[in-house]
Amino acid sequence: MNKRRYSNRRRKNILRVFILLMTIIITVVMWRTIKIDVQVGELTLPKILQSEKSFADTSGEWNLILVNRNHYIPNNYQVELTELSNGKKVDSRIYPELQQMFNDARAEGLALFVREGYRTTEEQQKIMDEKINEYEKQGYSAKEAKKRAEKYVAIPDTSEHQLGLSVDINADTDKCSSEKVYQWLDENAYKYGFVKRYPEDKTDITGISNEPWHYRYVGTTVAKIMKEENLCLEEYLEKYK
Ligand SMILES: [Zn+2]
Known part of the structure; x- marks a missing residue:
């Protein structure tokens, strides 16, 4: 009888620890996701693009x-x-x-x-292509690589x-x-x-x-x-x- 009560309590404790851990993991994951969203937001929307x-x-x-x-x-x-x-x-x-x-x-x-x-325009295009390529090699999608490259390299003719x-x-x-x-x-x-x-x-x-x-x-x-x-x-x- 005592033994069973003890193991019940133990199970409850394990459950509590498990819930606590899950809460921490979910919080960390959500926090990181939000942070990444904000960074991407800044990357895609400099003021200058609004005109x-x-x-x-x-x-x-x-x-x-x-x-x-x-x-x-x-x-x-x-x-x-x-x-x-x-x-x-x-x-x-x-x-x-x-x-x-x-x-x-x-x-x-x-x-x-x-x-x-x-x-020349052609030289500028070449620099842009190389930068995009560099980001794609790092694992970014074509769209994201272009977005990041444009943060560092001027778009040809600009x-x-x-x-x-x-x-x-x-x-x-x-x-x-x-x-x-x-x-x-x-x-x-x-x-x-x-x-x-x-x-x-x-x-x-x-x-x-x-x-x-x-x-x-x-x-x-x-x-x-x-x-x-x-x-x-x-x-x-x-x-x-
Ligand atoms: Zn320069």
Whole structure:
């Protein structure tokens, strides 16, 4: 009799532990699912996507052309290029100040180079395809891989590199750290008319992740205002144009 009561109680205890464990597991699973949903939500809905897709206005000031994922570069956009010593090309109009900026940075002991300058639509498409491929290899579905790739790579015809007005600047890491170069650029590039186009605190507006290496030429007057007021290009144009 006593023995049976004891084993009944034991069974009840096991049941309680089992229910408790199941509750914990279900809670953890639900919490993770909700968290993933929120992350995907942020990934798919940057503010910039909420407005209509259109073509960039190239009839105004050339240095202020806004190109982003809903402002496509028109097919007939023409650019005169200057080739740098390492073979990369930029819009000829930004070359003198770009060169001056590099001269001054080097005079201060920095080792830096232009990793990327002008790109054609085809080159941009190739970069996008490679990134999508990379995510698919990690196991993402085609749709999800594309979505993730577009967070890091501009959709063809929405890359500023196709304007020739932007450069990716990297450190020669054998001689100098990336952090040093990024910091110098962050503090000084505006003096030469360049702005950090995709800052960490503006990703919800630009739709592009933090890129401390990507600098866009806007001219010294505008760059100074953007720097002083901490505005990204979208914000500057909204406020002043
Ligand atoms: Zn870039």
